Amino acid sequence: MAKKTLDELRIEIDALDKEIQSLIGARAELASAVAEVKKASEDQSVFYRPEREAQVLRKIIDRNDNWLKDKDMAHIFREIMSACLALEQPLNIAYLGPEGTFTQEAALKHFGHAVSTLDCGSIDEIFHQVEKGNAHYGVVPIENSSNGVIGGTVDMLYSQGLKICGEVEISIQHQLMMADQAQEIKAIYAHQQALDQCQRWLSNHYPNAELKPVASNALAARIVKDEPHAAAIASEAALSLYVLERVAKNIEDKTGNVTRFLVLANEEVAPSGK
The missing domain is CATH 3.40.190.10 (Periplasmic binding protein-like II)
Structure with a gap:
């Protein structure tokens, strides 16, 4: 039996996508019907x-x-x-x-x-x-x-x-990030727990940087977005959200955190x- 061409495979995928979309729509319709039943019952307050x-x-x-x-x-x-x-x-x-x-x-x-x-x-x-x-x-x-x-x-x-x-x-995987990674890092912001979890890595790579504890790693990322010569320890989500540049990946001292x-x-x- 001859192998299917790329175009043939894509046609099959498109057909499956259409079927999946239709089934999801049917599920959503049933969910709406469930909501109506709950509204009409004594248990109407419990939706989730x-x-x-x-x-x-x-x-x-x-x-x-x-x-x-x-x-x-x-x-x-x-x-x-x-x-x-x-x-x-x-x-x-x-x-x-x-x-x-x-x-x-x-x-x-x-x-x-x-x-x-x-x-x-x-x-x-x-x-x-x-x-x-x-x-x-x-x-x-x-x-x-x-x-x-x-x-x-x-x-x-x-x-x-x-x-x-x-x-x-x-x-938990910690990323080191900053607005412009071409700059020298003089300060590193993070929650104290993140600083503790990356202590050995930080002392090996940035022994002279000032470590600045803040309320959360996400706040650290928000701070360094506008502060030169400053980096933050935060999540992958924060890296994307605050449009920062990655300096180093997975800097936690212990894996499996x-x-x-x-x-x-x-x-x-x-x-x-x-």
Whole structure:
């Protein structure tokens, strides 16, 4: 049997794309119908069901036996589900800002990109925004594999009444960036935790640079965008968001650095069955 030509393969791909698009549209129509049923029922206030979502994603991974990795297949369906849920009730998610933080990355990984986000200046503020109803859910860091438990989050969990309804893990890889990498680096901005996690690398490569702790790595990236001779340690997302130049990649002293985040809500969540 003769191999298909490039044009023939592209025609088949285009046909599949059209079919996939039609099926996604059908799913969105059903999601809208679900929303109407919920509005007419006594349970109309509960549009987002994390336990139901977890069950769906687990089934998708369990039956995945094709070319795509489990995590990639789950990511695709995560975004489809996020877009469909937005038709029912757009969610507002509070996270530790500003834009470009690992906490924002965790929020979007868990909820998908079809949500509104509310960046908060502190962990305390995330709790308060959810408690006051200004955000449906909050995402906060709870534990890092290098630095241990996040004390501020633990304190708020004990003192406030929010419920844990999910967890997210993010692989932490630190990038060194600046506005113009041709300049000499005299100062390096980052969250203290990031400075600690990159201490050996920094002392080997920039022993004379002044290390300046700030509230978040994303804030560091925003600062150096307009400050000459200054670099920031931040995420890949911050590098793109603030249009900076990469000086060095993955500068953390230990590989396999992971941060665990909690998803918080005012309501209890039913078990997912796992």
